[in-house]
Amino acid sequence: MNSLTVHQAAERLRDFDNVLLLTHLRPDGDTVGSAAGLCAGLRALGKTAYLLPNPELTDTAAPYFRPYAAWAGFQPDRVVSVDIATTDLFPENAKPYADRVDLAIDHHPSFTGFGKENLVRPSAAATGEIIYDILAELGPITAEMALPLYVALATDCGCFAYNNTTARTHAVAAALLQTGIDFQTVNKTFFRTKSRKRLALEAAMLGGVEYHDHERVAVLSVPLSLISQVQATETDAEDLSALGGQIQGVDCAVTMRELRPDVWKFSLRTGPRVNATKACALLGGGGHAAAAGCTVEAPYAEAKRRMLEAIAQVVPDFTM
Amino acid sequence: MNSLTVHQAAERLRDFDNVLLLTHLRPDGDTVGSAAGLCAGLRALGKTAYLLPNPELTDTAAPYFRPYAAWAGFQPDRVVSVDIATTDLFPENAKPYADRVDLAIDHHPSFTGFGKENLVRPSAAATGEIIYDILAELGPITAEMALPLYVALATDCGCFAYNNTTARTHAVAAALLQTGIDFQTVNKTFFRTKSRKRLALEAAMLGGVEYHDHERVAVLSVPLSLISQVQATETDAEDLSALGGQIQGVDCAVTMRELRPDVWKFSLRTGPRVNATKACALLGGGGHAAAAGCTVEAPYAEAKRRMLEAIAQVVPDFTM
Numbered sequence: 001m002n003s004l005t006v007h008q009a010a011e012r013l014r015d016f017d018n019v020l021l022l023t024h025l026r027p028d029g030d031t032v033g034s035a036a037g038l039c040a041g042l043r044a045l046g047k048t049a050y051l052l053p054n055p056e057l058t059d060t061a062a063p064y065f066r067p068y069a070a071w072a073g074f075q076p077d078r079v080v081s082v083d084i085a086t087t088d089l090f091p092e093n094a095k096p097y098a099d100r101v102d103l104a105i106d107h108h109p110s111f112t113g114f115g116k117e118n119l120v121r122p123s124a125a126a127t128g129e130i131i132y133d134i135l136a137e138l139g140p141i142t143a144e145m146a147l148p149l150y151v152a153l154a155t156d157c158g159c160f161a162y163n164n165t166t167a168r169t170h171a172v173a174a175a176l177l178q179t180g181i182d183f184q185t186v187n188k189t190f191f192r193t194k195s196r197k198r199l200a201l202e203a204a205m206l207g208g209v210e211y212h213d214h215e216r217v218a219v220l221s222v223p224l225s226l227i228s229q230v231q232a233t234e235t236d237a238e239d240l241s242a243l244g245g246q247i248q249g250v251d252c253a254v255t256m257r258e259l260r261p262d263v264w265k266f267s268l269r270t271g272p273r274v275n276a277t278k279a280c281a282l283l284g285g286g287g288h289a290a291a292a293g294c295t296v297e298a299p300y301a302e303a304k305r306r307m308l309e310a311i312a313q314v315v316p317d318f319t320m
Numbered sequence: 321m322n323s324l325t326v327h328q329a330a331e332r333l334r335d336f337d338n339v340l341l342l343t344h345l346r347p348d349g350d351t352v353g354s355a356a357g358l359c360a361g362l363r364a365l366g367k368t369a370y371l372l373p374n375p376e377l378t379d380t381a382a383p384y385f386r387p388y389a390a391w392a393g394f395q396p397d398r399v400v401s402v403d404i405a406t407t408d409l410f411p412e413n414a415k416p417y418a419d420r421v422d423l424a425i426d427h428h429p430s431f432t433g434f435g436k437e438n439l440v441r442p443s444a445a446a447t448g449e450i451i452y453d454i455l456a457e458l459g460p461i462t463a464e465m466a467l468p469l470y471v472a473l474a475t476d477c478g479c480f481a482y483n484n485t486t487a488r489t490h491a492v493a494a495a496l497l498q499t500g501i502d503f504q505t506v507n508k509t510f511f512r513t514k515s516r517k518r519l520a521l522e523a524a525m526l527g528g529v530e531y532h533d534h535e536r537v538a539v540l541s542v543p544l545s546l547i548s549q550v551q552a553t554e555t556d557a558e559d560l561s562a563l564g565g566q567i568q569g570v571d572c573a574v575t576m577r578e579l580r581p582d583v584w585k586f587s588l589r590t591g592p593r594v595n596a597t598k599a600c601a602l603l604g605g606g607g608h609a610a611a612a613g614c615t616v617e618a619p620y621a622e623a624k625r626r627m628l629e630a631i632a633q634v635v636p637d638f639t640m
Contacts, residue, residue, distance in 0.1 A: 161511045165507075177485075183485075192481060192565070195568045202523075206523045246512055247513075
């Protein structure tokens with residue numbers, strides 16, 4: 001991989017013009033905020049820069065993306081990808097640019113280095129943290145840059161509550177807030193607001209939670225019937241797997257979501273006692289030690305039984 | 321009020337010895353963490369310092385308090401109160417010290433300046449932010465000081481999600497994290513863990529939510545029957561009034577909790593359209609524009625009707 005330092009990446013961007021910025025499939029706050037912040041920074045240098053429209057943009061992220069969305073005929077000279085670990089995560093309309101990414105900037109450990117030049121820093125809580133460092137090299141950080149960068153930073157570290165938060169994350173947040181941005185609205189929108197449908201989903205999931213292994217394993221399920229009863233959208237159902245991890249005493253939260261009739265997507269969120277990726281690997285999935293997933297084609301009871309057996313195999317003291 | 325600067329307060333503390341630190345009634349993370357952090361700082365200077373035991377200490381805050389709790393016979397030469405706005409908020413065992421507080425340190429706008437000398441900074445998100453500044457004057461900040469100070473800081477600003485968070489809050493957090501503290505366990509305990517009873521309370525409240533005023537006003541209730549059905553403790557029922565404020569589209573969340581049969585404590589959490597303190601004042605209560613409360617003695621339906629009528633009186637476009 002052709003790797004750059006922050007300083008080198010800043011120098012490249014200083015030379016670029018007519019830049020198209022790419023965001024990833026199922027765009028989150030980090031990819032949107034990082035791209036928008038970088039776009040604002042490039043425009044502040046007098047450059048032409050746009051974000052390639054992302055077909056899956058959510059309502060919450062859209063206001064930060066829209067001011068920078070490219071018009072249909074924009075022909076870039078340079079292409080920069082932001083927060084995209086692999087070209088597999090390019091949205092359909094970004095695929096034509098897969099082999100002409102001049103600079104790829106990312107923080108995922110799984111980053112494949114697909115750019116002609118690449119800047120990756122896995123210790124960054126968000127790609128927005130890296131973009132901040134680049135922009136700080138290029139000139140003063142304005143509120144226009146700081147607002148989307150705050151979205152990037154805060155969403156990827158769960159508003160500074162997740163374990164990927166570092167002293168550096170807080171230091172960057174301090175610098176961003178110093179520009180006078182309305183971070184309060186960002187916090188309210190992303191961290192202190194839930195749709196009524198979302199709340200109905202959560203209430204139903206918690207109402208039906210099932211415990212195993214001395215109440216250390218919790219199984220929460222989202223059958224298709226619940227989704228249709230609540231009329232929940234994809235946004236309402238996003239990241240439901242975090243819910244079970246909150247239950248006191250539970251160190252293995254199993255969330256099973258029915259994708260199609262009798263096809264269940266499992267998400268595990270676990271503490272140190274349970275290796276989530278080992279359990280999911282037994283059913284053809286994978287992930288990290290504390291967060292992993294897999295898909296099982298079987299009726300509800302059978303799918304659940306297979307997952308509990310997989311967990312039992314990797315956890316020595318498991319009791320059904 | 322006899323007011324000190326941070327520098328002056330640090331100089332006083334440098335001269336003090338045999339110090340007793342006081343925390344407030346219904347102790348929260350800020351009062352406990354600030355007192356423990358200050359106590360660790362004083363001990364690092366070779367001084368004798370203790371926290372007066374607080375009879376209402378919660379399980380989550382206790383581990384940060386316990387290492388500094390005073391033994392029964394401790395006779396202080398100096399008394400310092402931390403995060404206490406008025407002597408009315410002294411726990412019963414602190415009352416004997418009410419007229420001999422040498423230094424009172426607080427961040428509440430309602431601080432009455434009851435100390436012989438006082439340091440108040442209402443712009444601080446937490447009293448912990450002020451204690452950090454004092455300790456930074458007195459010497460290097462160690463992990464022993466930083467851990468309780470992080471508890472103080474993070475709990476009072478909702479893990480950096482509340483509107484009282486500032487650039488300074490993040491800058492202090494960055495400095496605290498730099499000492500290498502296990503802030504992850506603090507975040508998990510305070511922000512990412514809920515008891516099963518707490519979750520059951522929330523599910524029941526959300527299941528029974530009632531909307532008014534074009535779904536902008538939500539009424540959530542916690543009758544005594546629910547508390548006893550769930551066997552919820554005071555800790556489980558803490559800060560339930562935040563729940564309704566999360567519902568998308570709601571700018572007036574009314575939480576009514578039955579304290580005794582037919583005695584309801586109302587908590588309002590509102591957006592700019594609804595002045596919570598004006599509505600509650602009509603029923604003999606008070607608070608802030610965005611958060612206020614009052615108590616109504618009446619059966620459920622009657623109590624609710626009175627509150628909705630009070631809101632209608634202060635909100636011009638309210639529709640039942």
